[in-house]
Every structure is written in structure tokens, then in C-alpha cells.
Amino acid sequence: MRSILAALLIAGPVSADEIWVTNEKDDTISVIDIETLEVTRTIDTGERPRGITFSQDHSVVYICASDSDAVQVMDPETGEILHDLPSGEDPEQFVLHPDDRRLYIANEDDAITTVVDTETRRVIAQIDVGIEPEGMAVSPDGAIAITTSETTNMAHWIDTETEELFANTLVDTRPRHAEFTKEGRELWVSSEIGGTITVFDVATQAETAKISFEVQGIHPDRVQPVGFEFTQEEDIAFVALGPSNHIAVVNAETYEVEDYILVGRRVWHMAFNEDKSLLFTTNGVSGDVTVINVPNREAIKSIKVGRFPWGAAFRPTD
Amino acid sequence: MRHLLMAIAASALWTSAATAQIDVVIQYIHVEDPAPPTLSNLDPPPEDLGLAGARIGIEDNATTGRFLGQTYDLQTHVVAAGEDPRPIAIAALEQGDLLVLDAPSEALLAIADLPEAQEALLFNTSAPDMALRSEACRANLLHTGPSLAMRTDALAQFIQTRRWEDLALIRGEHPSDIAFAEAMHGSLEKFGLGLNAEKTWAFDADMRRNAAQEVPLFTQDLGDYDLLLVADEIHDFGRYISFNTWRPRPIAGSEGLTAAGWSRVVEQWGAAQLQSRFHDAAGRDMAPGDYAAWAAIRAIGEAVTRTQSAEAATLRTYMLGPDFELAGFKGRPLTFRHWNGQLRQPIPLVHPRALVALAPLEGFLHQRNELDTLGLDAPESACTAFGAPQ
Numbered sequence: 001m002r003s004i005l006a007a008l009l010i011a012g013p014v015s016a017d018e019i020w021v022t023n024e025k026d027d028t029i030s031v032i033d034i035e036t037l038e039v040t041r042t043i044d045t046g047e048r049p050r051g052i053t054f055s056q057d058h059s060v061v062y063i064c065a066s067d068s069d070a071v072q073v074m075d076p077e078t079g080e081i082l083h084d085l086p087s088g089e090d091p092e093q094f095v096l097h098p099d100d101r102r103l104y105i106a107n108e109d110d111a112i113t114t115v116v117d118t119e120t121r122r123v124i125a126q127i128d129v130g131i132e133p134e135g136m137a138v139s140p141d142g143a144i145a146i147t148t149s150e151t152t153n154m155a156h157w158i159d160t161e162t163e164e165l166f167a168n169t170l171v172d173t174r175p176r177h178a179e180f181t182k183e184g185r186e187l188w189v190s191s192e193i194g195g196t197i198t199v200f201d202v203a204t205q206a207e208t209a210k211i212s213f214e215v216q217g218i219h220p221d222r223v224q225p226v227g228f229e230f231t232q233e234e235d236i237a238f239v240a241l242g243p244s245n246h247i248a249v250v251n252a253e254t255y256e257v258e259d260y261i262l263v264g265r266r267v268w269h270m271a272f273n274e275d276k277s278l279l280f281t282t283n284g285v286s287g288d289v290t291v292i293n294v295p296n297r298e299a300i301k302s303i304k305v306g307r308f309p310w311g312a313a314f315r316p317t318d
Numbered sequence: 319m320r321h322l323l324m325a326i327a328a329s330a331l332w333t334s335a336a337t338a339q340i341d342v343v344i345q346y347i348h349v350e351d352p353a354p355p356t357l358s359n360l361d362p363p364p365e366d367l368g369l370a371g372a373r374i375g376i377e378d379n380a381t382t383g384r385f386l387g388q389t390y391d392l393q394t395h396v397v398a399a400g401e402d403p404r405p406i407a408i409a410a411l412e413q414g415d416l417l418v419l420d421a422p423s424e425a426l427l428a429i430a431d432l433p434e435a436q437e438a439l440l441f442n443t444s445a446p447d448m449a450l451r452s453e454a455c456r457a458n459l460l461h462t463g464p465s466l467a468m469r470t471d472a473l474a475q476f477i478q479t480r481r482w483e484d485l486a487l488i489r490g491e492h493p494s495d496i497a498f499a500e501a502m503h504g505s506l507e508k509f510g511l512g513l514n515a516e517k518t519w520a521f522d523a524d525m526r527r528n529a530a531q532e533v534p535l536f537t538q539d540l541g542d543y544d545l546l547l548v549a550d551e552i553h554d555f556g557r558y559i560s561f562n563t564w565r566p567r568p569i570a571g572s573e574g575l576t577a578a579g580w581s582r583v584v585e586q587w588g589a590a591q592l593q594s595r596f597h598d599a600a601g602r603d604m605a606p607g608d609y610a611a612w613a614a615i616r617a618i619g620e621a622v623t624r625t626q627s628a629e630a631a632t633l634r635t636y637m638l639g640p641d642f643e644l645a646g647f648k649g650r651p652l653t654f655r656h657w658n659g660q661l662r663q664p665i666p667l668v669h670p671r672a673l674v675a676l677a678p679l680e681g682f683l684h685q686r687n688e689l690d691t692l693g694l695d696a697p698e699s700a701c702t703a704f705g706a707p708q
Contacts, residue, residue: 108591111381131381132591150588151645152382153623168385170623174588174645193645219688221650243649 023306227269349421371608375615455701463610472677489549580609
């Protein structure tokens with residue numbers, strides 16, 4: 001028995017993939033083992049960690065340490081901070097360009113998007129955007145980066161050749177998150193207070209659809225879409241609805257909501273495992289992560305993490 | 319070539335939707351209303367109370383406006399205490415018909431009733447009087463600060479949730495103390511609560527010691543109670559009540575647990591960003607008066623952005639309509655009540671160190687909007703200037 005346990009202990013960390021969760025009010029990352037669905041490591045970070053993303057080969061992880069005014073670069077094997085990147089003030093969320101080099105960072109307190117070269121560790125550009133930039137996305141071909149600004153209520157379209165804005169489109173109140181889909185032909189932007197997702201045709205930047213949500217027994221004002229992600233085939237989107245404590249399952253073709261899944265309190269962001277059969281949502285107020293079985297659309301477990309879990313990212317280990 | 323590049327760079331700032339240049343000038347009028355003398359000189363009201371919030375609102379609007387070809391400017395006017403506000407208001411109205419007012423009730427009505435103001439859009443950011451939202455309402459006057467009843471309803475909801483059924487109240491003699499006490503009475507009745515005892519704090523011949531020393535004796539004959547309500551809106555004696563009551567009991571109202579339109583302890587719902595923006599600009603914490611002025615300016619900005627117009631009539635129609643909503647960092651969209659022009663808003667219940675709860679509290683339901691459990695609901699308001707209730 002003991003030898004089996006020992007074998008498991010040794011085998012566990014090397015074989016199982018992981019979900020990394022930033023805990024905004026604990027200044028830590030909780031590492032969840034996807035096999036056992038348990039927290040195996042808690043790693044210290046800078047102050048108020050929020051956005052988290054891995055480099056393409058997963059050799060380093062980038063963390064927005066908002067109150068430390070830095071993007072930290074960490075070795076995911078050791079949990080050691082290798083160095084900080086200049087990030088501008090109060091980095092909240094970011095996206096890594098497909099070139100695996102440029103980070104587009106939303107500086108929430110400064111109304112700026114900062115572009116940093118992760119190799120030279122230099123700021124390439126700072127772009128004036130609206131008040132409280134937050135949502136960040138980049139098109140699959142890398143040509144367009146998006147910043148959404150919470151108080152200005154816009155999606156700002158950045159030409160990544162020139163690092164300048166080429167369009168600004170109004171969305172509903174308090175946009176939070178943006179994602180490209182359908183090979184970059186569509187852009188989705190969630191509006192927390194507006195309670196909608198706006199769908200844009202990328203070629204024309206014209207609005208083509210608007211998705212609304214309705215959770216039974218919950219006042220529409222409290223149904224607040226925030227983070228969202230697409231499944232493998234990009235035919236379904238899972239949308240976190242904040243303080244309504246539900247995830248919406250949206251048909252990405254018809255824009256109809258097909259299901260609502262009850263999760264923890266104030267659900268915020270999420271990450272899939274490798275084959276996207278499991279979804280891990282961060283629930284800020286309840287301080288846990290809900291694990292959703294994607295094909296069955298069922299919550300199967302909640303995992304206690306740190307205080308106010310915010311971002312989530314997948315790390316393969318093989 | 320360089321010209322072409324510059325043209326491209328300039329156009330990049332504009333939204334892809336074709337928009338016309340709109341220059342919005344907002345008139346801010348502060349009518350001085352000197353605070354009465356109080357026992358303590360701690361916490362003097364900031365000189366730029368309200369105005370500092372308006373300035374942040376203008377900056378927020380201008381940042382958005384940059385992408386839409388809109389500019390925002392704030393022109394400020396001050397009416398000295400005791401002066402007739404009308405000449406300055408008329409001068410302001412000649413420069414623009416969007417007025418944000420920090421003024422007591424009489425001055426607000428004098429300005430709202432000016433012939434020159436009939437087509438203008440005015441915002442009350444400081445007067446909490448119930449009459450302004452009821453029989454004395456004006457069609458051209460919207461209210462972004464909460465009414466007294468919104469605050470006292472928030473307190474009453476909290477008291478009821480905690481099942482504190484035995485209540486006592488002490489109130490000062492200033493008209494604002496009396497108005498607060500009256501609103502508190504109304505809220506307690508609305509939520510099925512009542513007072514066991516009530517006393518007036520009057521500095522009369524029997525009071526020969528300092529306030530803190532008087533409190534134990536003063537509160538001895540209140541009997542037993544769960545919570546002591548204090549109506550001291552001018553913040554005269556209230557600060558000496560805590561820990562000095564005859565029975566060890568918590569206090570609420572103007573001191574202790576307070577209900578306010580805004581507070582520095584509000585940090586959820588993205589509020590930390592607004593707080594830090596304000597603090598950087600003003601060098602102090604954001605107060606309820608600042609928030610109400612900010613909300614008025616932002617409401618204008620939001621309506622201009624969505625209607626592509628700076629016409630007062632267009633903005634008013636949009637603000638009172640179903641599509642308007644303002645993200646106010648209080649967890650829900652803020653909208654205007656179409657029957658009296660009051661901005662619907664959650665009310666934070668706070669003590670000096672933290673948020674205690676946010677009203678409306680869970681379980682207080684309403685057929686239209688839970689926020690309408692706070693303050694004058696349509697059937698309770700005698701306001702007719704906004705047209706027939708819908």
C-alpha cells in the first residue's frame with residue numbers, strides 16, 4: 001500500500017496536466033492537478049495577481065501582478081520568478097501575440113495598452129485607449145489586437161503592424177472580455193453591466209449579433225457576463241455570468257443560450273484542459289474553482305483555492 | 319506623404335461608425351450653504367466637495383469622447399452664501415443648457431423655475447429633500463444623489479434583516495436632523511418596524527459637561543433596545559455617542575452604521591479603480607457629494623455617446639427611457655425613475671472601516687426593479703411633472 005502511495009506521489013506531479021489559478025487577494029497561484037482535481041502547489045506571486053498566460057512552449061508563465069505594477073515571468077517548474085517585465089501601471093489582463101514575443105497588456109488605472117517585447121524586455125508601444133482597459137484579445141493571424149475599456153464602453157481595434165488604433169466600436173456597458181472566433185472572422189465582447197455579448201464581423205467591425213442572458217429567479221441586473229471561452233470546435237461558448245453564479249452555454253452558430261450551469265459565487269474567468277473535456281471556472285467570492293464536465297454540461301466538483309481566484313490557465317506537463 | 323500619414327493617424331482616433339463632432343459644455347454651479355458650527359472641528363467638509371467628482375466625470379467623458387469626436391468642458395460658477403442664485407444661473411444658462419447643481423433645495427427650485435431654464439436639463443447632486451422628488455418635483459430637474467428615504471430605507475432593510483426589533487432614536491435640532499428623523503420614521507413604518515423611545519439632543523441648561531460625559535445619563539432612560547439610531551446630519555453631537563451609551567449597544571443613522579450614496583470603503587464592483595482615479599486627482603477620498611456630481615456628468619456623457627446629440631431635450635428623453643444605463647461601480651446598472659427623475663442606485667451601508675452590506679438587501683423584492691424598494695416608489699411620489707405614472 002505504502003509503495004503504491006509513494007509511486008502515486010512521485011508519478012502524480014510529472015504526469016498530470018495542471019490548471020493554474022491566480023488568487024487576487026492572496027497574492028498566490030493555486031496549481032490544480034487535473035487527474036486528482038486537487039491543489040498540489042501554492043506559489044507566491046507579486047501583489048494582486050490577475051491575468052495569467054503561458055508562453056507557447058509553456059516554459060514560462062506570465063502573471064499580471066497588478067499592485068506590484070509588473071508582469072512577472074515565472075519558471076513553472078520551480079515557481080521561481082525569473083524577472084519582471086515593464087508593464088506600465090496596474091496591469092490587469094494581457095494577451096500573448098501568436099509571435100510568442102509581444103505581450104499586449106491592459107493598464108487599468110492608466111487608460112493605456114502597453115505592448116512589451118518579452119525577449120528584449122522593452123516596451124515597444126503604449127497606446128491610448130478608453131478608461132479602465134481590461135479585456136484583451138488577439139486575432140489568430142496576429143494582425144489585430146483588441147482592448148476593451150470598462151468605463152468608455154468600447155472595443156479598441158489595434159493594428160499590430162503599426163501598434164495604432166484603427167477603429168473604436170461602442171458596446172454595452174462595462175465591457176470585460178474579448179475573444180476572436182471562427183478563424184478570426186468574428187469578435188465577441190462581453191458587457192458586464194449591459195448584460196450582453198456583442199458579436200462583430202471583424203472585416204467590417206460591424207456589429208452582427210447581440211446575445212442576452214436570462215437566469216430563472218435572478219434579476220437581469222445581476223446577470224453579468226464576464227469571461228468566456230470556446231470549445232474545441234468553437235461551436236459552443238461557455239460564458240461566466242458573475243454574481244448570478246451561473247455559466248451560460250451558448251450556441252456559437254445561432255447565438256442562442258442552450259443551458260445554464262450553477263457554479264460558485266461571482267464566477268469570473270475559466271480555462272479548459274487539453275482536449276477541452278473539462279472546464280475550470282474561477283469563483284471569486286466563494287474562493288473556489290468549479291470543474292465542469294463539458295460534454296455533459298455538468299458541474300462535477302468544486303475545489304477550494306485561495307481568496308478571490310481571478311484568472312486561470314492550462315499547463316500541459318508531458 | 320507625411321500629410322497622408324498624419325491624416326491616417328488622426329483618423330485612427332475616430333470610431334469606425336461615422337460620427338459628427340460634438341462639443342459638450344456643462345455648467346457647474348455651487349451655491350454656498352455654510353455648515354452650522356459643530357462641537358468638533360475634525361473632518362471639515364472639503365472645499366472642492368462635489369466639484370472634484372464633476373472633474374473626474376469630465377475626464378472620463380473626454381477620454382471616451384476622444385474616440386467619437388466629442389469634447390467635454392466644465393464651466394464652474396459660485397453663488398456666495400445668501401446671494402440670489404438666479405443671476406448667476408441665468409448667465410450660466412446663456413453658455414449652455416446642461417447644469418449640474420450643488421445647491422440647497424430653495425436655490426434649486428429658484429433656478430429650475432427660471433424661464434431661461436425651462437428647456438434646460440438640471441441635475442441636483444446634493445439636496446436630499448423628499449419634496450424635490452415628490453410634490454415639489456420639476457420636469458427639468460433630475461437627482462443623482464440619493465434622497466433621505468433611500469438612505470433610511472436602506473438602514474431599515476438592514477435592521478429588519480438583522481431582526482433588531484427594539485429601536486431607540488435620538489435626534490438633533492437642526493432642520494436636516496429633523497428631516498432625517500422623519501425619513502427614518504417613515505422607513506421603519508414601511509418595513510414594519512417602530513421606535514420604543516425617542517429623545518431630542520438639545521444643548522440646554524441641564525447640559526454642563528462635555529458631550530461624551532452627558533451621553534450615559536442622556537441615554538439611561540431610553541429603556542432597552544437593540545440599536546440606537548442617531549439623527550445628526552450636521553455631525554454635531556453624534557460622534558460622541560458611540561461607546562458612551564448607558565447600555566452597550568451599536569448605533570446607526572448619521573453615525574456608526576451609515577447609509578451613503580458613496581464611501582471610500584466601497585471597493586468591489588470595480589470601484590477600486592474609480593476610488594484610485596479620484597484620489598490621484600483630488601488628493602482625498604471620494605465623498606457622496608463627489609459621487610453624485612460624477613454620476614450626473616457621466617450620465618450626460620453616456621447619453622451623448624448613445625444619442626450622438628448634446629440637445630438637452632434629446633438627452634432627457636434618453637435618460638428617462640428604457641435604454642439608458644450607467645455603470646456606477648455599485649454592482650448594478652443605474653437608471654432614472656421616470657416618475658420623478660431620481661437616479662436608482664444601490665446604497666452602501668458602511669462603517670468607517672468597511673462595507674457592511676449593500677442595499678437593497680437580499681429578499682427585498684419589487685415587481686419592477688429591486689432598487690425601487692429604496693426611496694419613493696411611483697405610487698408614493700406626488701410628482702406629476704414627469705407625466706402620468708406608467
